[in-house]
Amino acid sequence: MIQTHDIREIEFGGPATYRIVVKGELGDEWSDRLAGLAISVSRSETGAPRATLFGPLRDQAQLNGVLETLYGLHLPILRVEKVDEDA
Numbered sequence: 001m002i003q004t005h006d007i008r009e010i011e012f013g014g015p016a017t018y019r020i021v022v023k024g025e026l027g028d029e030w031s032d033r034l035a036g037l038a039i040s041v042s043r044s045e046t047g048a049p050r051a052t053l054f055g056p057l058r059d060q061a062q063l064n065g066v067l068e069t070l071y072g073l074h075l076p077i078l079r080v081e082k083v084d085e086d087a
Contacts, residue, residue, distance in 0.1 A: 017056045017083040018063060022075040026051040034066050050078065 018037075026039050037053040044050055057063050063080075070077055 013059055015056055015058050016063075018054070019079070019081045019083050020053040020066065020070070020077065021079040022051050022053070022070055022077050023048065024051060024073075024075040025049040026053075026073075026075070034069060035062055037066065051075070054083075 020037070025041050026034075028039055031037060031039055034053060035055070035057055037055040037057075040052050040054075042050050042052065053066070057066065067077065067080070
């Protein structure tokens with residue numbers, strides 16, 4: 001089910017914690033290049049590798065930089081999720 005949020009609830013300027021899932025593999029050595037996010041790799045039901053990046057980013061500009069780096073690595077982005085601090 002797709003959830004919609006009131007745009008007034010979203011803050012664009014401050015820090016937040018994100019979970020980003022990409023199709024493919026990334027080693028831990030990429031963490032520094034990806035804003036220090038923690039990287040873990042798992043397999044989908046079909047055995048395809050998926051990398052999950054998790055951690056805090058200082059603002060939307062830093063998130064954009066991480067997404068641009070992943071795009072430059074030709075890793076399809078499957079999910080970008082702002083993690084609720086209470087979760």
